Amino acid sequence: MIGLVAIDGPGRPLADDLHARWPESSHVHRASRGNCSQPPDVLDFALHRYPAVVAFAPLPALVSLLTGGLVDLPRGTALLCVDPRRRWVIPVAGGEAAEDLSVEVAAALGVTPVPTGPADGPDDGPHASHVPPAPPAPPADAPVLRITDQEDPGDGDLLVHPRDLVVGIGAGGGAGRTEVMRLLTTALTEAGLALDAVARLATVAGKADHPAVRWAAYCLGGVPVDEHPAQDLADVPVPNPSARVGAAVGTASVAEAAALASAPGGRLVVAKRKSATATVAIARGAVPGRLALVGLGNRRTGGLNGAGGSGRSGRLDRLPAGVPAELRRASAVVGTPEALAAVEAVEAAAGPLRPTTRRIAVDAAAATATDGCGTPVDPLGAAVRLATHGHSVALVTLGDDGAGPAVPPGPYEVHRVPGPP
Known part of the structure; x- marks a missing residue:
């Protein structure tokens, strides 16, 4: 059974239209701002009742409901957004199931599907392929999704207003x-x-x-x-x-x-x-950064490379799955030159990082990096500076302490990813 949620009045005819085509496999819920069936309540009810939900509302309105703290999106639930003006259907959550359902909804209603691409799968081990599949080509008239707190410039894009x-x-x-x-x-x-x-x-x-x-x-x-x-x-x-x-x-x-x-x-x-x-x-509000502390072994043994090895042996067979995933998530990887050499060993066994990921080698003794005032910084200082400005940063260390260095408080999340034992 699929839940069809008309967030506001303009979406009701479309919801009724889709229900008429799928009478045995769908149920319509209509939100109303004049009674107890408020949009957040109706959407939250449907998301917890059905494995798949199609919401009929402008995309910014749906995103506002999901980020307003009143609606909980259960893990695994497929959620689609259908433009009440009968233009687009957009998979919002739910991976391939949502992508497939969007194609069916598009065919039933005569709207354009806007593919968002499958989510990355779980890490399947150090020798798994990590090259994501190429996303399907969007339609020539697909809208451009813009996330901004600026008012609508009237250029026809799909705007999402983050509450910042x-x-x-x-x-x-x-x-x-x-x-x-x-x-x-x-x-x-x-x-x-x-x-x-x-x-x-x-x-x-x-x-x-x-x-x-x-x-x-x-x-x-x-x-x-x-x-x-x-x-x-x-x-x-x-x-x-x-x-x-x-x-x-x-x-x-x-x-x-x-x-x-x-x-x-x-x-x-x-x-x-x-x-x-x-x-x-x-x-x-400040855009929160993310700082991951990634341990890659012991300085005395040269990290993952062992005693000057190629990086395909040593501790790689015991490398936790979270290490490659964290490195691929980062927009910048920071560490000493020795630590970044260990990152190359991870890539050789577990797949490359994103092409756009910056690699920042910081040698504090040689003063290869400085802060805004020209004062030399160590790898931790460089990583903190990037995270403070909203970047997702992986600080790679080769120290013996699995907990990693002490991180000063700041406008960023801190995640600790210990390396191999």
């Missing part, structure tokens, strides 16, 4: 219910930013229940509202502090400081905007 914007709000006692929302809409429009990209609101402690703040949260689809104590906001550096606000509230900035406090590592994209009794500022 945080709006800081300052609201005085005399602010009317709609004043903040009017000010915010103007600020977003002038900056060319999309309303759908707002992930949360932020303000000073005690203001989350202000009518203007609550109305803004409601108009933005019920986004959460963060409250920060005034003493915490006072410690956030901002470009436009106000001594008057500091004397009245206990912090020289509310809107700018609150936006930055709820977007750690991010930056302001719209400085403080003021109306008679309200202020707003917009920050963009």
